[in-house]
Amino acid sequence: MVLKVKWIDFKSQIDKYIIEGEVLLEKYKSSRSEEEFTELKDAKQSWENTVISFVKKSFEPEHINFAYEFRAQKGYNLGMKLGVDQKIKNTIQALKDEINGLNYYLKILFISDAIVRPDEIDLNERQNLDTDGILDLILSKLYDLYKDGKYHSLNLILEGNGVKLNGRSEDWDYGRMLENRGFIECMNGRNVNAKLKLEGKYAIEQARKRQVTDYSKISSSDEELKELIKQVLSEIEKLGYGQQIIFDEFDELREDIPNLDKKSFGQLLKAKLYDLVTQEAFDKAIASEIFKQFTDQILPF
Template sequence: MKLGVDQRVKNTIQTIKDEINGLDYYLKILSISDAIVRADDIDLEERKNLDTEGILDLILSKLYELYNDGKYHSIKWILEGNGVKLNGHTEDWDYGRMLEDRGFIETINDRDVNAKLKLEGKYAIEQARKAQVPDYSKISDSDEELKTLLKEVLTEVKKSGYGQQIIFDEFDELRKDIPHLSKKSFGQLLKSKLGDLVAAKAFDKTLASDIFKQFTDQMFPF
């Protein structure tokens, strides 16, 4: 039976929507794939040599970044995109089972094991991050260097498509405070302002971590 024009249009629109949703999913996976988008910022050799607990922590951390979409994500894709080589066909299933047994994730099994973070897992990640103590020792001692770096960071932020006025206001306040701050105080204030900007959805957690690293030479999750 030949479809009418209206039905063909509806089918075409649905096909386009499905393709857009598929592309959106792959872009999200790409955004948390450090070995692809942040290869210069991580130690790939260290990733290859992670022990079991380190791999489990990495899976949880990446699922945390994907938590808000409420979807299931391939553990195999997460690991391969972050520089972890699987040693067997069922190793991703084993990691999924271990995390599920701990009550941190839910899984569904297809060709790969797919997982999403439960609230218990989200809470565990947040508590672990609160306990993490940043190292501010590598922040520059030069006020002028810090001001120059702030200017460069703002330029990069703007080029990335983030232009809310709150970003520039927060960084301008930070720039004015530089002469009165120790390295530790500057680092703490920077961390606080980045956290506030993430909470205000002025930019995302990944960008906040990248900015923090430029000043401290340390990756810190937000």
């Protein structure tokens, strides 16, 4: 399964659906009547259908399992034996779960290279990673998910990044190896779920500091760089990221162009993108897309 549309556009649309869902929560959170319950149910179903239709058609082949994965699976009782207050409460909670599910879905997709950015990786190389390579990949992706503090399926991470497991317990073995090294904490069940520990976070940060970014693809033309900055600002403004700090940072970058070689420009761009993510002007996905437009490289976090 591969994303057919640009990641930045897909994420922007899902973010809009999340906002629409939150509007429904706000609108009906104080509802008490049977009529309002019916309106809430209908509005929720319409919202669900819109989200499901968009997601299914955004992938090749269509993501036909998304409907089951997306709709709240906790089995909230909405039957006639409940009072209307409880039915509304259960429906609201189911909607909250679906909104949270969409947020998590975006996080997992963002770190799934084989689905979101297959043209930017060597899938054959991924499929033939040795043990050290697979362990490094797991740590790297858990690092990208570190801030939410949750456990994440190793199987899901590996499959989303083009790694096929050879046996049922292989994810358990990888988890055990990393846990024994003190890098992750595992929660074992039918599938192995893990989260990064501080030791693992530190190991990834040290490894990434040693990475050398290739800035050779950056344009040598000052005018081309200035035009690209203009295009980037236009794109992110259309996506709803219009904070003044973004424009200020890129204005400074544009003014410095005549004094910078490729490497210096790339390093300054990277620093500004890190700062903007830290200040929550936009997220890592947007920053990575911007960095790629200038350098044809993935921005390491």
